[in-house]
Amino acid sequence: MTAQGDQLSQVGEGANRPSLPSGEQRDIPEATVARLALYLRALTSLAERGTATVSSDSLATAAGVNSAKLRKDLSHLGSYGVRGVGYDVSLLSQHIQRTLGLDENRAVALIGFGHLGQALAGYAGFASRGFRIAAIIDTDPELIGSRLRGVTVEHADRLAEVVRRAQISIAVIAVPAAVAQEVCDRLVAAGVTSILNFAPTVLGVPEHVDVRKVDLAAELQILSFHDSRKSHKTLSNNFVGATVDQRMSVVAKSGVIS
Amino acid sequence: MTAQGDQLSQVGEGANRPSLPSGEQRDIPEATVARLALYLRALTSLAERGTATVSSDSLATAAGVNSAKLRKDLSHLGSYGVRGVGYDVSLLSQHIQRTLGLDENRAVALIGFGHLGQALAGYAGFASRGFRIAAIIDTDPELIGSRLRGVTVEHADRLAEVVRRAQISIAVIAVPAAVAQEVCDRLVAAGVTSILNFAPTVLGVPEHVDVRKVDLAAELQILSFHDSRKSHKTLSNNFVGATVDQRMSVVAKSGVIS
DNA sequence: ACGTGTGAAAATATTCACAGCT
DNA sequence: AGCTGTGAATATTTTCACACGT
Incomplete structure (x- = not known):
């Protein structure tokens, strides 16, 4: 369980990739595109907090994914990180925006x-x-x-x-x-x-x-499916208390989000 | 392009399947669960139209997926179709509802x-x-x-x-x-x-x-990504007219939806 | 005949684990 | 020492194609 229901999606069903018009990096996987939006949201939030640089680990946590996935995703945009340091928040932000076609409103x-x-x-x-x-x-x-x-x-x-x-x-x-x-x-x-x-x-x-x-x-039906399979329906709390604290530490670790 | 953005999702991130409590069919893939909700919607719509039986082909079209996927998905629930005939709308409907845990509201x-x-x-x-x-x-x-x-x-x-x-x-x-x-x-x-x-x-x-x-x-950003890569931005209509008709025939073929 | 159910193949996506840069 | 970028391994999902039941 746990985990934000990552909404993936493939927009192009019969998609035989149309071969790109001009000189941009190609072929960003659908799953990655869907997550770019999440990274952008997290980056914006970091920028508002005044953070200038962020590691794949913290950004991943802030976006609710694991860091391997994040790095792989970003690698499709070309390299915008610095080894040993991390990513420049505003630079990466801009690049993702450009990639998503959000240059002007x-x-x-x-x-x-x-x-x-x-x-x-x-x-x-x-x-x-x-x-x-x-x-x-x-x-x-x-x-x-x-x-x-x-x-x-x-x-x-x-x-x-x-x-x-x-x-x-x-x-x-x-x-x-x-x-x-x-x-x-x-x-x-x-x-x-x-x-x-x-x-x-x-x-x-x-x-x-x-x-x-x-x-x-x-969406509710999908939740319902999983919910109805949770055996421990009735056991609860004081156990919940413990796990909430666990979660808190994760959040604290990365200084997340608005 | 085309194609309803199928919202997939994996709810269980660190999910090592917890082994089931009692005697039910196991291990329905996440992608399948997400689509069951769509099939149910399509079935309900068919039932309202008075349709008693439906082939995987028509149901798939009504749900916006291809029939191979639909059959594979339904196979995870066990067999509820009749070869050479199709699926009983109300039976399948009930079974999906049960699977999703929607028995009572x-x-x-x-x-x-x-x-x-x-x-x-x-x-x-x-x-x-x-x-x-x-x-x-x-x-x-x-x-x-x-x-x-x-x-x-x-x-x-x-x-x-x-x-x-x-x-x-x-x-x-x-x-x-x-x-x-x-x-x-x-x-x-x-x-x-x-x-x-x-x-x-x-x-x-x-x-x-x-x-x-x-x-x-x-969601809009994902659309934006694809939209901004459509070269033909400015070419349009009378061509659009043609393809809309194409689409109409697809819909007509399966007698879809409210 | 017709259309389901399903193994097997292909395509996508995720995770691992580490080489290489700073 | 720390963290990115990425090949290779694994897992999941989709698609193919056809045997099989009605």
Whole structure:
């Protein structure tokens, strides 16, 4: 048990690597890409604490992985560490950002401004981690025209127009499952090539479009599977106390995170 | 590209399988467990459409995977299909539910009733897919005492008491990152053994506790990585039109999803 | 015929362990 | 002395392809 449920993912199912356009390091494994985001988060947190340099060991702990994995992952970006010393926090941070394509803030469209959509829109980590909500779309007349940090909620009829004008290639779908495919089709037709889907549906998309999904109930079901196999259901505490302390020392060791 | 970002995950990091308590089939791979949830969703959708029997091919399409994977996955549960025919929708559904430990509705605690917490609480798929929010916790005096479908929002001071009384082993953390670890510690001390974490922090937990995380910004960053490598950024449409139709035929072929 | 179940092959991912730089 | 970068070993996951039951 233990361990942050590392969300891996392979985005390219029929992926025969398309051979790269220009002169960059190639072929970063999917599993590694997924973790780069975690390393970046940890690095940002370290930078805020004023840490200038970090070892693979501490960074790994801060990111919730082991150090061998971290070093292997970073080796795919080329060498940015110094033997005997560690990694320069700000340098590595920048390099990961570049690798992830976060150089300038990326414009994102949010489709669906219900409870979830509003929660997502209000999420600060959104802006601080490289993204800018450039458009919000809904169909509810009550919501159309309301503004959030300078962005006006537009009607779904104007989706294509809005997406094209704001040059948006990434969209977040936060609409009911029943209309998710239709929304998806419209996004794709308008030129969106990457979609984060919160609706509990499989979206059909053409080859060149990536979809990632977040399914709350599925996550809980996975937890449920493991939980239901824990025999010791009823034995507990004072034992728990001990192991929590164990954990604390791990955290202390690396000076982790906000 | 294409392809639903299959969220895999290994929950047990240092997991040397604990050898099972009683007579059940053993050792379902993590990757398989994560997909069982998807199959279940697809099956439910098929059942609603009145489908009684389904082939591995159609079910796979409906779940967004290929059929070899699906068959291999299901083989870990023991045989529930009929050669030459397919799977009985309701039978397989039940079996997956049992496997995931969803026999009776599982009680879940929701910690944090801000925007995100409220969105999660309102999510219908929660109830319909095996979970029941049995407790809601926050610290905001404005929110304490408000009720949602028969559940009263309680103050964080009463967390342990509430968790113990409702026999909760699964909790969802939807609080700011700064207080997530503290909340987590309290949950663990109160006996929670499975946590779904929406705060962008690595949670330290003892061995016997599982954590899964959902990190919105990380998901977007992964999309960003792939998106930024799509050369054809500017070429588009009428080509898009064609490929969308392609996709439509795939969907039609399997009669998918809500 | 049809479609499941599964060994065996291939591809990915993780971990080990240590050479080599600072 | 300390810590990175990496080949080699291991483990896991995916895919292939076909025997087998209905």
